[in-house]
Amino acid sequence: MHAIDYERATDTAHALRLAQSADTRFIGGGTNLLDLMKGGVERPLRLVDITRIGLADITELPNGGLRIGALARNSDTANHALVRSRYPLLSQALLAGASPQLRNMATMGGNLMQRPRCPYFVDTAFEMCNKRLPGSGCAAREGYNRMHAILGASQACIAVNPSDMSVALAALDATVQVAGPRGNRSIPIGEFHRLPGSQPQAETTLAAGELITAVDLPPPAFARHAHYLKVRDRNSYAFALVSVAAALDIADGVVRQARIALGGVAHKPWRMPAAEALLVGHPLEEARSRQAALLVRGAQGFEDNRFKIDMAQRATVSALRRAGGIA
Numbered sequence: 001m002h003a004i005d006y007e008r009a010t011d012t013a014h015a016l017r018l019a020q021s022a023d024t025r026f027i028g029g030g031t032n033l034l035d036l037m038k039g040g041v042e043r044p045l046r047l048v049d050i051t052r053i054g055l056a057d058i059t060e061l062p063n064g065g066l067r068i069g070a071l072a073r074n075s076d077t078a079n080h081a082l083v084r085s086r087y088p089l090l091s092q093a094l095l096a097g098a099s100p101q102l103r104n105m106a107t108m109g110g111n112l113m114q115r116p117r118c119p120y121f122v123d124t125a126f127e128m129c130n131k132r133l134p135g136s137g138c139a140a141r142e143g144y145n146r147m148h149a150i151l152g153a154s155q156a157c158i159a160v161n162p163s164d165m166s167v168a169l170a171a172l173d174a175t176v177q178v179a180g181p182r183g184n185r186s187i188p189i190g191e192f193h194r195l196p197g198s199q200p201q202a203e204t205t206l207a208a209g210e211l212i213t214a215v216d217l218p219p220p221a222f223a224r225h226a227h228y229l230k231v232r233d234r235n236s237y238a239f240a241l242v243s244v245a246a247a248l249d250i251a252d253g254v255v256r257q258a259r260i261a262l263g264g265v266a267h268k269p270w271r272m273p274a275a276e277a278l279l280v281g282h283p284l285e286e287a288r289s290r291q292a293a294l295l296v297r298g299a300q301g302f303e304d305n306r307f308k309i310d311m312a313q314r315a316t317v318s319a320l321r322r323a324g325g326i327a
């Protein structure tokens with residue numbers, strides 16, 4: 001029998017005090033953690049319930065941006081008037097994820113931290129998974145790898161990050177606010193999730209005992225021209241094969257800023273700076289969007305997922321067209 005100590009934190013400082021051992025997990029909505037515990041993938045000795053520590057508010061920042069508390073539920077964030085009007089990309093990405101019931105429970109912090117869905121990771125019947133058992137090997141490389149990475153994979157792991165929300169946050173240049181035993185710090189979203197390298201068990205740069213307190217969005221620049229496109233096996237309740245967060249700032253018909261992030265293709269949301277640069281300073285038109293999409297550079301497929309390379313390019317063109325209103 002695996003005994004678990006359950007503690008309910010009353011505020012952030014209390015949560016941090018309760019989480020001093022590496023065997024502790026914070027619990028937000030519980031929609032990912034409890035599944036993994038039931039399957040024996042996660043075996044914490046202590047659970048710290050953070051649902052009563054506040055941090056669910058969505059407030060405007062003095063610079064014109066928005067702060068979304070780590071405990072804001074995914075449904076509340078997606079449907080918040082300021083998120084819908086100023087950051088429709090985030091609203092769309094959240095609503096593309098999971099189901100209404102899950103979104104009612106899931107939190108910002110938990111969504112950022114949700115773990116990959118690689119079947120060899122989530123099923124302990126498989127002996128090889130470097131993410132679950134470091135050093136055991138990666139069964140997905142030679143196994144069923146239809147949902148797996150085409151970018152940034154390593155010998156050790158080819159799993160992908162499953163979060164839709166994080167793809168939009170990457171395109172929006174969000175910042176993750178963190179409190180920890182050594183104080184507070186801010187992590188740019190591009191540095192929050194990691195590529196697997198030789199240590200696929202670490203999916204983020206969050207240190208042990210650190211708590212996500214909020215996600216900050218910069219002042220809105222992409223409210224009018226943004227689109228989240230998710231390609232999946234069925235139209236609801238399915239993880240992305242490929243997704244694209246496209247956001248454009250267009251003035252007088254010319255693209256002033258462009259953001260493109262891909263989901264379902266790597267161990268972290270995949271920004272495409274070279275493709276973005278190709279669009280800036282020009283009118284958005286089909287040929288240039290196709291050129292930009294071709295810059296899914298270095299993509300490499302495995303036995304079952306080579307189709308994703310072409311799919312990522314087509315989805316990028318389509319998302320850009322819809323964001324720019326030329327679809």
Ligand SMILES: Cc1cc2nc3c(=O)[nH]c(=O)nc-3n(C[C@H](O)[C@H](O)[C@H](O)COP(=O)(O)OP(=O)(O)OC[C@H]3O[C@@H](n4cnc5c(N)ncnc54)[C@H](O)[C@@H]3O)c2cc1C
Pocket residue numbers: 025026027028029030031032033034035050070071096097098099102105106107108109110111112113114162163164165210211212213237238239240
């Ligand atoms: C059937 C199903 C389908 C789904 N489909 C999709 C989908 O299509 N797209 C998608 O994006 N997601 C999907 N999800 C995932 C869902 O979005 C996540 O389960 C959810 O976002 C996790 O949030 P949570 O608050 O429940 O996290 P929890 O389960 O509470 O926690 C997850 C992890 O985050 C850590 N954590 C939680 N809060 C914090 C914090 N503040 N600071 C530090 N660490 C923290 C926990 O310790 C744990 O390790 C699906 C889930 C299910 C079960």
